[in-house]
Amino acid sequence: MSADRVKIAIRDLNVGFGDVEALKGVSLDVRLNEVLSIIGPANSGKSSLLMAINRMIDRFPEASLSGSVKIDGVEVSGFRNVEDLRRRVGMVYAMPIPLPMSIRENILFGPGFMKRVKRSEGDSIVESTLKAAYLWDEVKDRLGSSAMALSGGQQQRLCIARTLATNPEIIMFDEPCSGLDPISTAKVEDAIKELKNDRTIIFVTNNTKQAARVGDRTAFLLMGELVEVDDTAKIFTNPSDNRTEEYVSGKFG
């Protein structure tokens, strides 16, 4: 079944920052067009894992990395231009980071790195990505106004649209709802569920309920180790590992 095809294969991944070990021997497969939730308490290595996949970790001089991360069988460290990798692996950050420019300019920011975007082409990118991010109806009449004037929830959906604009095959969300109210959170979750039709999604959250709502499968990271990865239903009802049980039932974390 194509749904089980492996999109990202991570093997024996170790990541360190100076003397601090952030990830210890993590092996994990992310399947094509699934939503993989990653849960775990703070400092469990969730963000390090994401940064190893899109190689944002290259930007940290003190970081060291060993092991293998392959996308469609190709080692990410083998990409000659890391920019090509990052266009394929989009990233949405915890806090909305709109750039101080118009809504339209925010969305066309990424495509603009590749080429000069024609007006008509830009219009269609703006419309399709905003619709996918469930923001179109709210902003379609003020695409030229500043993104800074949007509410927090709208800003985060704008950031999702901006990430979509480079048409990535994989999108990684790093606790995208941590600063949002419940209604905005629901809208972001709706957008994510819609996106998995043709994209592979990694969804990091420290909100276990949210992981249960959104993820097809869920991985539990603790102190840099992958404790368990399984179908979301199984993780939340009948996990194999005691530590997972304790975490999802709220005994710690």
Added chain:
Amino acid sequence: MRIAPSITQKIAKFMLFAACASAIAALLFVIGFVLVGGLQNVTWAFLTEPILDMGRGGGILPAIVGTILMVFVAIGIAAPLGVASAIYLAEYTLEGKATQTIRFGINCLAGVPSIIFGLFGFILFVVIMGFGWSILSGGLSLAAMILPTVIRTAEEALRSVPQNYRDVAASLGATRWQVVTRAVLPYALPGILTGVILGIGRSIEETAVVIFTAGSAVQMPTSLFDSARTMAVHFYILAREGVSNENAYATASILILTILIINITAYTMMHRLMRGRRAA
């Protein structure tokens, strides 16, 4: 015995206000003193006529032209060089021994008296490179003098741009250069411009460097290789040699007004730029 917090608050407020007020008062006094003494002698002819009789008569047009040309040369060289250095320091290198050494050097240079830059410019540009006493030598020496200020302010400005903006741009597939030009520079521009304006101000008011490297010719310069005097030098010579007090203060008035106009236009432009960007 402790003084009641409400009293210390009042004292502090008054002291801070007094400090601020005295700074402004000193500024207003200097500007007022010069303008009152000088503006009455400023006429259209004074602005448009050549310098006659070593400054006793005529106008100051050659000095105005000399000032403008020299500042253009200085900024034309110091601004791109300084901003490029700042970008290199802030965006392209890792913090380490090398950058610390460079930064220490820049800070030392910023504290070097201008007369040293004058001597340096005289030896390097006037004598060794053979540009002679000229606008070019003067501009180059002024550029060397203001370079540390431009680098320091530009680096500060670049560092004050949120790291987030760089991360977003990089995660969307920007090269390092694109990160700098599209996610950092536009937002650092006001700060960078502040440094450039400071540099312009320092170049306009400088005398020591200019006398050493551009000479003090009174003729209208016709090329960058001509010797010329700036308004500041003209004022210095008129006042020190007691040539003409009236013309000295008239020159000083024009000098102050020029600096005021440059500052006001630069800040208005900057304000427009930022407002346009925020509203865009």
